[in-house]
Amino acid sequence: MDVLAAALQQLFTPYHLMLVLVGTTVGLFVGAMPGLSATMALAVLLPFTFTMDALPGLIALGSVYMGAIYGGSFAAILINAPGTPSSVATTFEGYPMAKAGRAEEAITAATIASVVGGLFGVFALLLLAPPLAAFSLRFGPPEYFWVAVLGLTLIGGLSSGSLLKGLMGGALGVLISIIGVSPIGGESRFTYGFPALQGGVELIVALIGLFVIPELLVMAGTGVGALAKSKLGTARGLLLSTTKKVLSMPGNLLRSVIVGEIVSVIPGAGGNIAGLIAYNEAKRWSKHPEEYGKGSLEGLVASESSNNVTVAGSMVPLLTLGIPGAPPDALILGAMLMHGLRPGAELFTTQGALTYGFILSMGVSAIVMLPIGLFGGRLIYQAVVRVPPSFLVPTVASMAILGSFALRNSMTDVMIMLALGLLGFALKEVGFHPAPIALGLILGPIAETGFVQSRLMGSSYAIPYLKLVESPLSQALIALCVLAIVWPLVSDWRRRRAAKVGRSA
Amino acid sequence: MNTDAIGGVLGLALTLGFWFGRGTWSPLAAMFPNTVIVVLGLLSLALLIKSWVRPTVQPIFADGNRTRMALTAVALGLWIWSMRWAGFYLSSLVFFALLTVYIAAASRRVTLRNVGVWVVIVAVEVAVLQFVFANLLAVRLPAGPFAP
Numbered sequence: 001m002d003v004l005a006a007a008l009q010q011l012f013t014p015y016h017l018m019l020v021l022v023g024t025t026v027g028l029f030v031g032a033m034p035g036l037s038a039t040m041a042l043a044v045l046l047p048f049t050f051t052m053d054a055l056p057g058l059i060a061l062g063s064v065y066m067g068a069i070y071g072g073s074f075a076a077i078l079i080n081a082p083g084t085p086s087s088v089a090t091t092f093e094g095y096p097m098a099k100a101g102r103a104e105e106a107i108t109a110a111t112i113a114s115v116v117g118g119l120f121g122v123f124a125l126l127l128l129a130p131p132l133a134a135f136s137l138r139f140g141p142p143e144y145f146w147v148a149v150l151g152l153t154l155i156g157g158l159s160s161g162s163l164l165k166g167l168m169g170g171a172l173g174v175l176i177s178i179i180g181v182s183p184i185g186g187e188s189r190f191t192y193g194f195p196a197l198q199g200g201v202e203l204i205v206a207l208i209g210l211f212v213i214p215e216l217l218v219m220a221g222t223g224v225g226a227l228a229k230s231k232l233g234t235a236r237g238l239l240l241s242t243t244k245k246v247l248s249m250p251g252n253l254l255r256s257v258i259v260g261e262i263v264s265v266i267p268g269a270g271g272n273i274a275g276l277i278a279y280n281e282a283k284r285w286s287k288h289p290e291e292y293g294k295g296s297l298e299g300l301v302a303s304e305s306s307n308n309v310t311v312a313g314s315m316v317p318l319l320t321l322g323i324p325g326a327p328p329d330a331l332i333l334g335a336m337l338m339h340g341l342r343p344g345a346e347l348f349t350t351q352g353a354l355t356y357g358f359i360l361s362m363g364v365s366a367i368v369m370l371p372i373g374l375f376g377g378r379l380i381y382q383a384v385v386r387v388p389p390s391f392l393v394p395t396v397a398s399m400a401i402l403g404s405f406a407l408r409n410s411m412t413d414v415m416i417m418l419a420l421g422l423l424g425f426a427l428k429e430v431g432f433h434p435a436p437i438a439l440g441l442i443l444g445p446i447a448e449t450g451f452v453q454s455r456l457m458g459s460s461y462a463i464p465y466l467k468l469v470e471s472p473l474s475q476a477l478i479a480l481c482v483l484a485i486v487w488p489l490v491s492d493w494r495r496r497r498a499a500k501v502g503r504s505a
Numbered sequence: 506m507n508t509d510a511i512g513g514v515l516g517l518a519l520t521l522g523f524w525f526g527r528g529t530w531s532p533l534a535a536m537f538p539n540t541v542i543v544v545l546g547l548l549s550l551a552l553l554i555k556s557w558v559r560p561t562v563q564p565i566f567a568d569g570n571r572t573r574m575a576l577t578a579v580a581l582g583l584w585i586w587s588m589r590w591a592g593f594y595l596s597s598l599v600f601f602a603l604l605t606v607y608i609a610a611a612s613r614r615v616t617l618r619n620v621g622v623w624v625v626i627v628a629v630e631v632a633v634l635q636f637v638f639a640n641l642l643a644v645r646l647p648a649g650p651f652a653p
Contacts (some may be wrong), residue, residue, distance in 0.1 A: 025637070027525070036642070040642070044642060045641065156524075162509075162561070164548060164552050164555065165512060165552065167544075167548050168545060168548045168549060168552065169514070171541050171545040171548060172516075172545060174541050175523050175538065175541050175542065175545065178538045178541070182530070182533075184533050184534065185530075185531050185533055187530050187531060187534040187535045188528070189527075189528065189534065190523060190526045190538070192526055195598055213581075216581075217574045217577055217578060217579070218568045218569055218574070220569070220573055220577035220604075220608055221570050221571065221573050221574035221575060221577070222568060222569035222570075223569070223570075223608060223611040223612045289592070296631070308546050335644055367552060388529060389542070390604075390605045390606075390607075390608040390609035390612075391605055391606060391623075391626075393604060394604040394606055394627075395601075397581060397584070397601075397604070398597055398601060398631070398634060401584070401585065401588075401597075402593075402634060402638055402644070402646075405644070405646070406638060406642065406644045409644065411585070411588065411589055411643050411647065412508020413622050414585050414588075415585060417508075418581055418582060424576060425578075426515070427512070427515065428511045429508075429565040429566055430506075430508040430509075430511045430565060431509075431512060431561060432512065433564075444541075447537075448537040451536075451537055452533050452536065452537065455533070455536070465629075467511050467521065489643040
């Protein structure tokens with residue numbers, strides 16, 4: 001308790017609070033731009049933190065990280081572009097809500113859900129860091145493979161209409177993710193003689209193409225902005241009513257933040273997977289699954305609350321074991337090492353005030369997101385609604401081009417973005433939703449690496465693939481995979497039987 | 506249109522594209538992609554069979570003017586292609602302005618004065634984007650003929 005009191009005393013100085021405010025704001029606006037990820041924001045900021053003391057440097061980085069993950073929801077809601085990969089699932093409900101004239105409600109709900117998620121992540125980090133770190137260490141290649149397979153079972157929930165097309169989309173996403181140098185052996189695959197393809201397809205480049213380009217073409221074709229139904233100045237009382245709606249789904253919130261926490265402590269998973277799993281679980285347990293894909297507030301809340309848990313959640317393996325679970329964490333680790341801070345149990349004792357000060361600053365950042373997010377979100381929303389489609393289409397197109405280019409300063413990435421966008425548009429027209437393709441892209445590399453490494457680990461076995469099913473955790477994950485496949489079939493059968501009984505009665 | 510049949514054919518085309526894109530890889534590098542290609546091929550065949558048994562029929566490219574959608578796609582391609590040699594600013598200025606005028610002309614009468622005002626707005630907007638990305642975020646945008 002003394003350490004916490006000292007941490008609070010260190011944190012609540014005007015300088016540190018200003019850093020939280022500025023960091024969260026900067027992160028929010030960077031995250032709102034498609035293609036500018038939290039990693040990029042932190043990479044730009046990192047050199048400036050070297051001249052700061054350890055605590056203010058870490059506070060600035062943590063706040064930018066928190067703001068950027070939340071900021072990704074703005075682009076997802078307003079232009080169907082996941083601002084960061086973590087907000088992929090936010091597009092599924094946020095954009096339909098915006099198209100139906102409920103953009104402000106969606107932004108408000110995303111803000112409240114993100115605040116709840118951010119705060120839960122901080123509390124979990126404060127209270128449960130050691131056991132969660134031990135749990136994360138139990139994940140080896142076979143378990144990673146099954147986590148990816150479990151993720152791929154989400155396709156059933158995301159394919160909206162045809163399961164067959166959803167599965168095809170997932171397989172296509174996995175194949176696109178394979179393009180480039182193989183993770184084991186370093187061989188070039190599917191490069192078709194173009195050396196530029198050796199770098200592979202960046203996830204965010206593919207997401208921008210698949211989600212943004214089809215919407216742009218439809219907007220150009222209809223000559224109507226996507227948010228044409230929105231009316232400005234109708235938001236009176238919206239904050240209170242949306243807060244009530246969000247907080248009236250405690251089960252959904254709790255389930256989503258727990259999913260976010262579990263996924264985030266597994267190094268290499270992250271906000272995108274957490275958001276997708278939480279979204280799918282929300283749909284699975286919903287009383288109104290038919291509303292999903294048409295602007296369901298539940299789905300939006302699930303995605304946004306879980307992805308913001310991952311900011312503090314991914315600090316569990318980082319601060320306790322020195323394992324960065326996601327690229328932004330690696331940058332924070334770099335800043336810690338620059339200041340002579342070594343991750344581990346000692347960090348919480350010898351540098352307790354500093355470590356807890358950093359953790360608590362993320363909680364303050366989550367709270368600060370509420371006013372900044374509501375104000376900033378409204379500004380961005382008003383700009384998008386006021387801009388006529390003739391300006392909106394080229395503006396969003398230039399953001400898509402810049403966002404794709406900025407990741408690796410590569411025109412090849414921009415061309416890949418457009419090619420995938422046109423392919424995604426053609427596929428969407430014949431009933432392929434982009435979500436399963438995105439899922440395949442995200443999970444493909446995790447599945448392949450886990451599969452091949454497990455095969456290598458089992459080389460001494462008579463049947464090498466037995467390594468995949470050996471550990472109790474693998475077996476538990478397999479059981480979850482089976483449950484994830486069987487449960488929707490059983491509930492669908494029960495629903496049909498109930499309807500049949502109802503008709504005959 | 507029978508969208509299942511089109512989807513199945515597209516799936517098979519993509520399967521063949523990936524199949525013939527394979528190289529002489531080691532077994533460990535080939536194992537996973539080969540499996541996924543076969544899965545995609547089988548799913549595509551299943552969709553083709555479904556298209557005969559229980560087809561999904563719906564209109565395609567019906568959300569708006571098809572010519573405008575196609576020309577916008579072509580303009581996006583030319584925008585990106587020209588950026589390599591004309592640089593970000595010049596190519597964006599030209600194609601941003603062209604798209605603005607083209608899409609606006611679909612819903613209203615565009616006068617020469619409108620075009621003049623829009624070109625000025627576009628010039629400022631592209632300059633702001635260039636400044637934010639190149640100067641604040643240190644992204645090395647294609648410079649084109651204005652390279653220092």
